[in-house]
Amino acid sequence: MDDVVDLTRTFAKTPRVMADCRQFPSEKNCTLTLSGKVDEVLAAATAHAVSAHGHTDSPELREQLRQILKPESDLLPDLDQSIRKLA
Ligand SMILES: [Zn+2]
Numbered sequence: 092m093d094d095v096v097d098l099t100r101t102f103a104k105t106p107r108v109m110a111d112c113r114q115f116p117s118e119k120n121c122t123l124t125l126s127g128k129v130d131e132v133l134a135a136a137t138a139h140a141v142s143a144h145g146h147t148d149s150p151e152l153r154e155q156l157r158q159i160l161k162p163e164s165d166l167l168p169d170l171d172q173s174i175r176k177l178a
Pocket residue numbers: 112121122123139143144
């Protein structure tokens with residue numbers, strides 16, 4: 092059980108966010124999700140939006156992407172709950 096407690100602490104210490112491409116307006120039905128620290132996800136999401144969706148890198152695009160970022164725990168409630176149960 093100690094391993095699970097450590098895992099829970101690690102999650103708490105390193106809040107990550109997720110960007111779900113399904114929430115971004117797109118005609119591609121893209122299902123990519125990115126997770127990491129805010130800066131990491133924004134950088135990766137911007138690169139993805141430009142290369143995969145043909146967007147132009149701009150402050151407006153970054154602002155739109157920033158708006159779809161969610162705390163990882165919001166999008167992984169099942170995982171979060173099962174970790175809590177085990178702990
Ligand atoms: Zn995409």
